[in-house]
Amino acid sequence: GAVVSQHPSWVICKSGTSVKIECRSLDFQATTMFWYRQFPKQSLMLMATSNEGSKATYEQGVEKDKFLINHASLTLSTLTVTSAHPEDSSFYICSASRGSGFGNGTRLTVT
């Protein structure tokens, strides 16, 4: 499967600040990446599809102004959680377009 690197692996931030998470495809060019969110003891929920060079496609119920996605190159997609609140605390995972490569996830804790 594809090799995907996600950074950081964990982050703690204060309420109201913004956090950026990076997802890099290391061994192939990913025109599309996917961002998932996982709350404790729940499964992964698709948040959005990140498209290189164009706007991301968000799933129903996901606020596009809060979760900013940028896919400026074929190897990098970023997810920025803006004005983070404690309810945004979750595990965020990205995957590359072929769906077989996943990042190791980012544990976000908002205090």
Added chain:
Amino acid sequence: KQEVTQIPAALSVPEGENLVLNCSFTDSAIYNLQWFRQDPGKGLTSLLLIQSSQREQTSGRLNASLDKSSGRSTLYIAASQPGDSATYLCAVGFMNYGGATNKLIFGTGTLLAVQP
């Protein structure tokens, strides 16, 4: 809307037992189906990938089957070991954008505990 359900939600077995995890999905127009393992607080490890044209895949002690017509997949684990303890997720794949991508819808997960 595609829904993916896994039963049981949790399972505890003694070491050495064979076990079956179940996954069902509502829309049979899938591209593939994958089984993943997730350890607590960790990312995903892909275990088996079954294309829509296939009926099963095997890797070591693991065997996964796919029945598209009935919307079901099973993951069979033989001779379970304590190291198999983890959450197992199935994910149904759909093709987007002219066949270039694979969007995954995840199941609810089965938490497996293998007792030594």
